[in-house]
Amino acid sequence: MEMESILKSSSGYISSNANVDDLLDFSGIPEWVRPDAAVAVAESQAESKRPVPLGVLAGVVLPSAFLVTVLLWGSMLSYVFITTQVAHCDHKGFSKVSTWTVLSFAPVLAVAVLSDFLCFRQVVIPKYQILRRFSFIGFPMNFYPWLVLTSLRSALRFYQFYSVGSFFGLVLKTESCDAGPKLADAWKQTMQQSSLALLPYSSYWLPNLSNLSSMIYLGLGLVFVQLIFAVVNSVPREPCQVNYEMCILKDRKHTTEYKLLTGTKQNHGAALMSLAEANGMCLVACEDLSYALRKAEIAFENAQNNDDDGQANGFLKQVLIHPMSQVKAGFQKIFLAGALWNGLLLNLQVTVFAFRHSQEKLNEQTLSALVVTLLTLVPIIADGIRATWYTLKWYRKLSDVLASLRADPISDEQQELNKYLAWWSALLLA
Numbered sequence: 302m303e304m305e306s307i308l309k310s311s312s313g314y315i316s317s318n319a320n321v322d323d324l325l326d327f328s329g330i331p332e333w334v335r336p337d338a339a340v341a342v343a344e345s346q347a348e349s350k351r352p353v354p355l356g357v358l359a360g361v362v363l364p365s366a367f368l369v370t371v372l373l374w375g376s377m378l379s380y381v382f383i384t385t386q387v388a389h390c391d392h393k394g395f396s397k398v399s400t401w402t403v404l405s406f407a408p409v410l411a412v413a414v415l416s417d418f419l420c421f422r423q424v425v426i427p428k429y430q431i432l433r434r435f436s437f438i439g440f441p442m443n444f445y446p447w448l449v450l451t452s453l454r455s456a457l458r459f460y461q462f463y464s465v466g467s468f469f470g471l472v473l474k475t476e477s478c479d480a481g482p483k484l485a486d487a488w489k490q491t492m493q494q495s496s497l498a499l500l501p502y503s504s505y506w507l508p509n510l511s512n513l514s515s516m517i518y519l520g521l522g523l524v525f526v527q528l529i530f531a532v533v534n535s536v537p538r539e540p541c542q543v544n545y546e547m548c549i550l551k552d553r554k555h556t557t558e559y560k561l562l563t564g565t566k567q568n569h570g571a572a573l574m575s576l577a578e579a580n581g582m583c584l585v586a587c588e589d590l591s592y593a594l595r596k597a598e599i600a601f602e603n604a605q606n607n608d609d610d611g612q613a614n615g616f617l618k619q620v621l622i623h624p625m626s627q628v629k630a631g632f633q634k635i636f637l638a639g640a641l642w643n644g645l646l647l648n649l650q651v652t653v654f655a656f657r658h659s660q661e662k663l664n665e666q667t668l669s670a671l672v673v674t675l676l677t678l679v680p681i682i683a684d685g686i687r688a689t690w691y692t693l694k695w696y697r698k699l700s701d702v703l704a705s706l707r708a709d710p711i712s713d714e715q716q717e718l719n720k721y722l723a724w725w726s727a728l729l730l731a
Contacts, residue, residue: 321347321348321350324343324346324347324350324351324352324430325343325344325347327340327343327426327429329429329433329434329435329443329444330425330426330429330444331444331445334422334425334444335422335425335426336422336423339353339358339422339423339426340426342357342358343426343430352427352430352431353426353427353430354427354568354570355424355427355428355568355569355570355573355592356557356558356568356569356570356571357427357557357569358423358424358426358427359423359424359568359569359570359572359573360543360544360545360557360569361423361545362419362420362423362424362573363535363545363569363572363573363576364545365416365419365420366416366420366573366576366577366580366582366585367535367576368416369412369413369416369417369576369580369582370528370531370532370576370579370580372409372412372413373409373413373459373462373580373581374462374525374528376406376409376462376463376466377462377463377465377466377524378466378521379466380406380462380463380466380467380470381466381467381469381470381473381521382470383402383405383466383470384398384402384466384467384469384470384471384474385470385473385474387399387402388470388471388474390474390475390477390478390479391478393479393480394475394478394479394480394481394483395475395478395480395657396471396472396474396475396478397471397666398467398470398471398666402467403463403467406460406463409459409462409463410456410459410460410463413455413459413580413582414452414455414456414459416582417452417455417582417583417584417585418452418584420573420577420582420584420585421582421584421585421587424570424573424585427570427592428587428588428592431592431595431596431599432588432591432592432595435447435587435588436588436591437450437451438680438683448584451583451584451587452583452584454583454680455581455582455583455584457581457673457676457677458580458581458582458583458677459580459581460673461581461673461674461677464669464670464673464674465524465646465670467666467670468646468649468650468653468667468670469517469520469521471666471667472484472513472517472649472653473514473517476513476514483656484513484653484656485512485513485514487652487656488511488513488516488652489511489512489513491652492510492511492516493511516649517649520645520646520649523645524645524646527579528579530575530579531575531576531578531579531580533561533562533563534561534567534571534572534575534629535561535567535572535573535575535576536561536562537559537560537561537562537567538559538560538561538562538564539559539560542559543557543559544557545569557569571626573585574586574589574626575629577589581677590684590687590688590691593623593624593626594623594624594691594695596623597620597621597623597624597695600620600623601620601698620695620699621695621699621717621718621721624691624692624695624696624721625721625724628688628692628721628724628725628728629724646674647671647674647675647678650667650670650671650674651671653667654667654668654671685728688728689725689728689729692725692728693725696718696721696722696725699718699721700718
């Protein structure tokens with residue numbers, strides 16, 4: 302397949318050769334939402350007919366995102382301890398906590414929702430320049446209905462930090478109540494009758510998972526794997542060399558791309574998206590898949606203006622960085638947020654709910670925790686499936702390009718594509 306025909310097969314929301322008026326048309330964003338400094342940067346970039354890179358504007362809100370990360374994940378861990386201390390055993394031998402306890406999470410929830418919106422204001426212009434729309438679960442809509450629905454989704458994700466912490470605390474407290482031994486025995490039977498017992502060497506490690514206390518602490522540890530992944534993909538190796546500020550001074554060099562703790566390169570935009578996924582900041586992470594893939598299409602279309610050597614030597618890395626970010630984000634959603642967090646949590650909650658329901662009438666606290674997990678898990682799975690499908694299409698497209706260029710199998714371009722395939726395979730397995 303010829304290079305030109307492959308490139309011309311792309312389509313998107315805004316043309317790769319958009320004019321200044323197109324780039325500065327923010328009619329879909331209310332004026333009070335657009336920061337003046339961000340608009341000024343957009344006007345400066347529009348002179349060269351380029352949209353604003355996300356990394357140019359994201360740096361100024363990254364410190365806030367880091368603080369929200371500490372606040373949310375720290376509060377979840379705190380509520381495990383708080384719940385075990387304030388919960389009491391009822392007359393049926395189960396642990397319960399006052400309904401008023403949830404109100405103590407209200408300040409944390411308010412700060413997280415406000416921070417999500419403030420961070421969103423900083424990145425809304427780069428995304429809108431590329432996508433020209435707002436959509437909720439795939440349905441385009443006007444700004445205000447979209448803002449309300451997406452904010453509610455964020456609030457639900459934030460509330461889950463309280464829900465998870467209090468659930469783990471209630472289960473640990475129940476072990477010291479009269480129903481504790483029965484619940485532990487019910488969990489042990491569940492694990493022994495599960496498909497895990499069919500796995501090799503299960504006799505060595507299954508007894509540990511059959512212990513309810515061990516499973517609670519293991520589950521809590523696995524939940525924090527997502528936090529570790531986000532931190533590794535957002536914290537620079539040399540923080541003092543990085544500029545966390547608005548890139549508006551033309552006579553000053555701004556460092557917005559840097560090496561992470563792992564040695565791989567990252568920019569402010571990708572770092573912010575990684576933290577947003579871990580924290581459930583849905584306003585910030587909105588349409589990130591569509592945004593990244595459209596950026597890849599624009600880079601793909603711009604390759605038409607390069608000579609053959611330029612195409613062979615550099616275009617793939619410029620294109621691949623965008624779908625690669627979504628492969629990693631998909632892995633974070635499906636495996637870390639979906640399987641390790643919500644999947645494991647859902648198994649524990651269903652077991653506890655079924656056992657408590659067999660011993661007493663419907664328990665509102667256990668049911669609410671189960672419903673919150675289900676409501677957050679379904680969109681995560683849907684987003685992960687979309688990411689898996691669309692990033693596969695990019696692998697096929699770029700493979701065809703390299704084949705048409707007869708690239709060396711050991712070239713840098715081919716190695717980058719092989720790395721992309723390895724990450725995508727991990728995403729598929731997840």
